Amino acid sequence: MTDITRRAVMLGTTAALAAPAILASTARAAETIRIGVTSPQTGAAAESGKYMRDGIKLALDAINAKGGVLGRKLETVVADDQTTNPGSVLAFSKLAADPSMVAFIGSIRSTQVQAMAPSVLKVAKPMMIGGTDPKLTHQGNPWLFRCRPNDTYSAKTIAAYGTQVMGHKKIALIYSTDAFGTGGHDALTAELKALGITPVLSLGYANQQADFTPMVLQIRASGADLITSYFTYETDLGVFAKQLRQLGVQTPWLGSPSIVDTVALKLAGPALYGTYGVADFTVDANPQAKAYAAEYQKQFKVVPDNQSSWAFDAVNILAMAIATAKSTDPKAIRAAILAIQGYKGTEGTYDFDKNGDGLHGYSVVQNKAGKIDFIKYVSFPKA
Amino acid sequence: MLAILPQLIYTGLGIGAIYALCSLGFVLLIRAANVVNFAQGQFSMLGAYIMLVLLVGVGVPYWAAFLLAVILMAGFGVVFAGAVYWPLRHRSQLAVIISTIGASILLPNVVLATYGPSPATVPGLFANPGFMVGPIFVDTQYLSVMVITVAMVVLQYVIFEKTLLGKKLQATSQDKEMASMLGISVAAMVLITFAYSAILGALAGVLVAPILFVSVGMGGTLALKAFAANIIGGYGNIPGAILGGLIIGLAETLGAAYISTPYKDAFGFLILLLVLLVRPRGLFGELIAEKA
Known part of the structure; x- marks a missing residue:
């Protein structure tokens, strides 16, 4: 009861x-x-x-x-x-x-x-x-x-701008071996191939590296005239950028959006000055x-x-x-x-488009002494 | 590709020295307290964060921040011993290992919750990042790590082999009961060991911070390699840990340059496997036989 x-x-x-x-x-x-x-x-x-x-x-x-x-x-x-x-x-x-x-x-x-x-x-x-x-x-x-x-367009933009506007032919590609980096590598390799270019060097790395010297030295020895990249973590990008400059590599660099990430800019500082990147959002x-x-x-x-x-x-x-x-x-x-x-x-x-993708292009930007300058918006016909 | 060999060797030794310095803390705890501390890498992470907060947050001068971080970590080592080791000291070694694994999960998450996920940078010991010696770019930070590692090894050797304190520490490690019967304060020895091990960890952390940046994940990256270095060199052996660290650093750097970059991290562990197969007690390993 x-x-x-x-x-x-x-x-x-x-x-x-x-x-x-x-x-x-x-x-x-x-x-x-x-x-x-x-x-x-x-x-x-x-x-x-x-x-x-x-x-x-x-x-x-x-x-x-x-x-x-x-x-x-x-x-x-x-x-x-x-x-x-x-x-x-x-x-x-x-x-x-x-x-x-x-x-x-x-x-x-x-x-x-x-x-x-x-x-x-x-x-x-x-x-x-x-x-x-x-x-x-x-x-x-x-x-x-x-x-x-989507990332097909970052690859398209990097390939088109790097080869046709900047005029480079010997491309080195460095990418993270995770899902994002591998996807970027595959897309960029395909886009370059469509333009008749095979990268002179394609280097994967596992996330959270302590040292990038072996990669930097291979890039230096390869004679590449443009470095392209798909970095996932800002710390990896920062370590790579610093070692790249320390080992005297001044080759132009056009990277995926992480290269203009606020944290990456803070970590790498002057090592990223002059580099180019593709970005989906830029103030200007x-x-x-x-x-x-x-x-x-x-x-x-x-x-x-x-x-x-x-x-x-x-x-x-x-x-x-x-x-x-x-x-x-x-x-x-x-x-x-x-x-x-x-x-x-x-x-x-x-x-x-019919797949639900709203945007089909990226902005190309350049790091001018730590400030991100808008260069041009590159767009492609929708799928 | 042979032209890049000198640079690779320098960098390999530099990164190897970092692993070696980190593994010294491991070895110390194994020798003196018979504890495998899986949170050793987190000592480095905490040390680096303390320095970062002091330097950037509080505005303490560089050297003061460097030293304060190391000293504060010594205190943290004592707290760590009291919380993670002391309650389990009469239990099996496994219980202590699990406890340190717990701490290694807790510590980064506490830092994540208080400081946030954003990695940060601290300047190196010298304003000049490096200079050229022939074809080699000598990174001053790597050079500092090498010099300080050598100094710490000498110091550790002297303390353990030449001082009464070191003998007491070793005696405590080998047989706590016997040591206490001989009038050695076991509790004091254990606390000293943890404090010193935290100092070594912190030193590795503040020295590595300008190279690897300060991030929540940095401890994990270092500790795994440092532990492998310890096994390669011989479980609990000081010169072995140094050699093990240098071997891993060189194997990674040369393997990545000449064989494959995606498998860079695998080369060190490949050597670990080989050593375990061919010489299971490690290159200098005799300590286990001694203890048995």
């Missing part, structure tokens, strides 16, 4: 405690359009996760200040992905369990997007992503939409990026980089798609995203 009473009391209390929350969430769902965001709040990328959320906040505030979308305010719900694959899947499941969620903004890390992709397919709602592994949008998952140019690349950077700097007191710009674009694209679809039905939003052509975002001009 006592047991039943106790249980009844427990149930009653739980219900009483939960009721306002449930009621409130139903009420809120009726008035706002909810977007789920998986973002690193803990773990190795905790710092860059904050940039991402700040970028989202800027876009959200601007949209809501103008009255929101379809007469409803936009709202984001953030779940911590812990900078790990299992964490991302868990965060996504948590968000997706709420049926009022209309769309999602996922990760800038390809491996985490890859981990979440099967769940996204099951939930069948759009997810905006920033991971640049070309495969993500090419494996038949119709719900992934990319707000950064277009008026949208300029305006975004000014606003971001005003609010958060730091210069934004690509950790936040793609997420800013993602919110705007979702809002635009929901507005043109005049509905929050996932299929209608999907069709509306794919129909977006010529939208000028901070990362460049979005022309969505």
Whole structure:
């Protein structure tokens, strides 16, 4: 008897405690359009996760200040992905369990997007992503939409700019042997081959190297006139850059985006002066990026980089798609995203292709005494 | 490709000296406390971070930051001994090993949570990064590591073989009960050992920081090679650890230059395997037989 009473009391209390929350969430769902965001709040990328959320906040505030979308305010719900694959899947499941969620903004890390992709397919709602592994949008998952140019285009840009504009023919390539670096190596080798060039030297390295002297000496001996690179970690890039200069190699260097990463610039300092890189977000690349950077700097007191710009674009694209679809039905939003052509975002001009890739080019930039100068935006016809 | 050989040898010895310095701390704990400390690399990481915070955060002058980091780490070694080793001192060696593995996971994550993931840089001991000697670029930081490693080896040898303290330390390692019956304070010996081992770790960390940068992952990179160096040279043998470190440094550098860059890290471990197959007790290994 006592047991039943106790249980009844427990149930009653739980219900009483939960009721306002449930009621409130139903009420809120009726008035706002909810977007789920998986973002690193803990773990190795905790710092860059904050940039991402700040970028989202800027876009959200601007949209809501103008009255929101379809007469409803936009709202984001953030779940911590812990900078790990299992964490991302868990965060996504948590968000997706709420049926009022209309769309999602996922990760800038390809491996985490890859981990979440099967769940996204099951939930069948759009997810905006920033991971640049070309495969993500090419494996038949119709719900992934990319707000950064994929790595095929970084390879295309490096190959085209390095050989045709800079005029180099003897290319050395150094790359990390992880998934990102190998992908870059394969893509760049293929692009160079299409231009009739075989690299004079192709050197892989395992992440977290203590010393790059053997690689530097081989590059020096190879007679290469252009160094190209796909470095994953800033520390590796920094060690390589310093040893390259110490051992007297002044060969021009055109690298993947990590070469203009803020941390890499800080670590390597003068060793990177004069080098070229490809970058998806550069403040001076277009008026949208300029305006975004000014606003971001005003609010958060730091210069934004690509950790936040793609997420800013993602919110705007979702809002635009929901507005043109005049509905929050996932299929209608999907069709509306794919129909977006010529939208000028901070990362460049979005022309969505059938795979869900919005961007098809990179900016070439140069490190001038630590300052990143925009040179030119190289774009390619969409797939 | 033969033209680059002198440079490769210099760099190989330099990087080898780093492994050697790091493995000295390992050897010390094995000899004096019979502890395999898997958190040894994290001593280097912590030392480097302390120096970074003092130098960049607080604004302490370079040499003061360098010395303070090493001294503070000696204190940390004592705390470490009290928390990680002391409660388990009567248990099997395995329990202590697991405990140090736990610490090696905890420490980088504490640094990650407090300092953040962003790697940072500290300047080298000398403003001049290096100079040319014939075809060789002599990196002053590598040179400093080599000189300091040699100095520490000599110091360690003198302490262990020529002083009463060293004899007490060795006696404690070989038989704690007997040592305490002879009036040696076992607790004091163990604490001294941990403090000194932390000093060696910290020294490796602050010396390597200008080369490898200060990052949460730096301890792991160093410790694995240092441990392998210790096995190659002979478990718990001081000259062996030095030779082991130099062999790994050279094998990696030459292997990467002449055979394959992606397998650079594998060459050191390949030698480890060969040594284990051909001479399982290591190049100078006699200590285990001594103890048995």
